[in-house]
Amino acid sequence: MSFDADVIIVGGGLSGLSAGITMAREGLNTILLERGEYSGAKNVSGGRMYIHSLLKLVPDALEKAPLEKPITKETYLMFCENNKKISFSFEEKGKRNSYSVLRAKFDRWLANEAENLGLLISYSTNVYNAYREHEGITLETDKGALKAPIVIDASGVTSVVFRSLGLRNFSPDKWMLGVKEVVKGNGLEREEGEAITVVNAIKGAKGGGFIYTNKDTLSVGFTITFDSIPKSEKPAKDLVEEFREKMGIEGEVLEYSAHAIPYYGYKNLPRLYDKNVIAVGDAAGFLINDGFTIRGMDLAIASGMVAGIAVKKLVESRNYENTEIYYKMLEESFILRHLELAYNRFSVINSSLSLYPDVICKVLSDMFTVSEDRRTLISDALIRLKESGITLGKALDDLRKVVL
Amino acid sequence: MIPLLKRLGLNTYDVDSTSHIQVDTDKCVQCVGKPCTISCPAGTYEASPDGKIIVHYERCLECGGALVICPYGAIKFRFPNGGVKYKYG
Ligand SMILES: Cc1cc2nc3c(=O)[nH]c(=O)nc-3n(C[C@H](O)[C@H](O)[C@H](O)COP(=O)(O)OP(=O)(O)OC[C@H]3O[C@@H](n4cnc5c(N)ncnc54)[C@H](O)[C@@H]3O)c2cc1C
Ligand code: SF4
Numbered sequence: 001m002s003f004d005a006d007v008i009i010v011g012g013g014l015s016g017l018s019a020g021i022t023m024a025r026e027g028l029n030t031i032l033l034e035r036g037e038y039s040g041a042k043n044v045s046g047g048r049m050y051i052h053s054l055l056k057l058v059p060d061a062l063e064k065a066p067l068e069k070p071i072t073k074e075t076y077l078m079f080c081e082n083n084k085k086i087s088f089s090f091e092e093k094g095k096r097n098s099y100s101v102l103r104a105k106f107d108r109w110l111a112n113e114a115e116n117l118g119l120l121i122s123y124s125t126n127v128y129n130a131y132r133e134h135e136g137i138t139l140e141t142d143k144g145a146l147k148a149p150i151v152i153d154a155s156g157v158t159s160v161v162f163r164s165l166g167l168r169n170f171s172p173d174k175w176m177l178g179v180k181e182v183v184k185g186n187g188l189e190r191e192e193g194e195a196i197t198v199v200n201a202i203k204g205a206k207g208g209g210f211i212y213t214n215k216d217t218l219s220v221g222f223t224i225t226f227d228s229i230p231k232s233e234k235p236a237k238d239l240v241e242e243f244r245e246k247m248g249i250e251g252e253v254l255e256y257s258a259h260a261i262p263y264y265g266y267k268n269l270p271r272l273y274d275k276n277v278i279a280v281g282d283a284a285g286f287l288i289n290d291g292f293t294i295r296g297m298d299l300a301i302a303s304g305m306v307a308g309i310a311v312k313k314l315v316e317s318r319n320y321e322n323t324e325i326y327y328k329m330l331e332e333s334f335i336l337r338h339l340e341l342a343y344n345r346f347s348v349i350n351s352s353l354s355l356y357p358d359v360i361c362k363v364l365s366d367m368f369t370v371s372e373d374r375r376t377l378i379s380d381a382l383i384r385l386k387e388s389g390i391t392l393g394k395a396l397d398d399l400r401k402v403v404l
Numbered sequence: 405m406i407p408l409l410k411r412l413g414l415n416t417y418d419v420d421s422t423s424h425i426q427v428d429t430d431k432c433v434q435c436v437g438k439p440c441t442i443s444c445p446a447g448t449y450e451a452s453p454d455g456k457i458i459v460h461y462e463r464c465l466e467c468g469g470a471l472v473i474c475p476y477g478a479i480k481f482r483f484p485n486g487g488v489k490y491k492y493g
Pocket of ligand 2: 427429431432433435436437438439440441449457473474475476477478479
């Protein structure tokens with residue numbers, strides 16, 4: 001049986017390119033298939049990358065990569081009933097831990113790095129089916145069929161390879177929709193970047209809003225679980241506009257985009273490997289949303305790098321079925337550990353986060369109101385929790401999960 | 405609020421000659437809530453008076469949502485060969 005390459009990567013986003021770069025450095029015979037005309041043509045993210053993984057992949061990335069601004073200010077804004085809102089900011093000037101990015105630019109640059117290292121990328125190549133044949137995997141594309149003994153599924157949340165092999169079962173409560181607009185610069189006077197996380201901006205929507213400042217533009221977006229869209233005040237097509245208007249952001253809108261986000265959580269991760277196939281990045285469901293951070297990009301890069309090393313071992317041993325080694329390597333990396341760490345907070349956000357803003361706002365409103373009948377903070381909080389139907393036991397349990 | 409079609413018009417599309425989305429409209433006729441008309445960010449699915457669904461596949465932003473939004477499995481979706489092209493992303 002002749003194969004077209006030692007390994008084929010499906011998807012030239014961050015995870016696929018990171019795997020490709022790693023394997024090109026290891027001298028493996030690799031082909032990457034990307035359906036976009038260029039990498040990033042189809043990719044959307046909110047736009048904040050934690051750069052620790054990138055710096056492992058490309059050590060001089062800070063000098064070369066098209067990063068937008070270092071994020072050194074965090075603002076939280078929580079809406080509650082009757083036009084009340086809470087906000088707080090935290091500033092750490094000089095910090096270089098995360099940057100705003102725009103993926104059409106960023107992924108294209110990373111693809112260029114990969115090609116310079118000798119990775120073969122076939123663009124405008126749409127994979128639409130995968131099946132097992134002759135101890136390997138055959139991929140059907142609009143340009144014909146390709147075969148390899150091992151395939152890395154880096155095709156993002158829709159994970160075409162695992163899906164075609166019957167290894168995915170999607171549901172609307174395990175995916176989020178992200179909608180986003182890029183708005184021409186205003187509010188960009190601050191030299192370093194800012195991230196604004198907004199809770200409860202749109203009633204009924206299980207999700208939240210974000211704003212990141214780029215060099216010349218703002219990224220404004222909203223995420224929502226698919227199962228809660230029909231319960232939200234606004235249909236999907238109006239969410240980001242509603243959010244932008246609520247935040248008072250004006251300026252020319254340059255782009256409107258949308259993309260699904262995996263939202264499984266550590267305990268519900270889908271299948272990560274099977275004989276001859278490995279899933280990385282969003283295709284593996286590697287996404288963390290713990291209320292403080294949304295992270296998929298650093299996990300995508302890191303899992304791509306791990307997959308690259310795992311595949312090298314498989315190729316050397318000529319045992320392409322032993323993909324479990326990938327899982328073992330993931331366990332040793334930060335990836336599964338961070339996903340596990342975030343799970344408690346993830347589960348609170350998922351089940352009851354929308355209950356609390358109103359309680360907190362009521363308590364704060366009470367504290368800032370002086371009248372004859374005044375209560376202590378604690379007794380007021382207990383009364384307000386009870387009014388909202390949250391037992392003390394539940395509140396303490398949620399608090400424990402959020403803090404621990 | 406900027407109308408949807410105007411926002412979609414900001415993007416570059418390379419529209420395929422045939423649709424990459426097939427909807428089994430026999431199922432739609434029975435479907436009461438028609439969640440696809442609410443959950444698609446590109447307004448791809450439009451209910452017609454006879455209870456069927458009209459598919460404006462050329463609007464598709466390729467978010468992937470089509471794989472989860474229909475509770476009756478009436479939507480058959482694969483990515484188009486051409487489609488949308490983002491400048492910022
Ligand atoms: C609105 C939004 C906000 C987000 N905010 C953040 C954030 O602030 N920080 C963060 O770290 N993460 C964020 N994320 C998550 C982050 O974008 C993803 O985790 C990350 O893009 C995953 O990278 P990936 O390479 O695994 O997948 P993708 O970036 O989805 O790349 C998949 C690639 O595969 C290609 N492809 C797909 N199907 C096929 C096919 N059938 N044939 C050929 N090629 C195919 C695609 O064109 C694409 O290039 C956000 C996501 C969204 C949608
Ligand atoms: S596609 Fe699905 S959700 Fe939409 S109308 Fe038809 S049956 Fe209902």
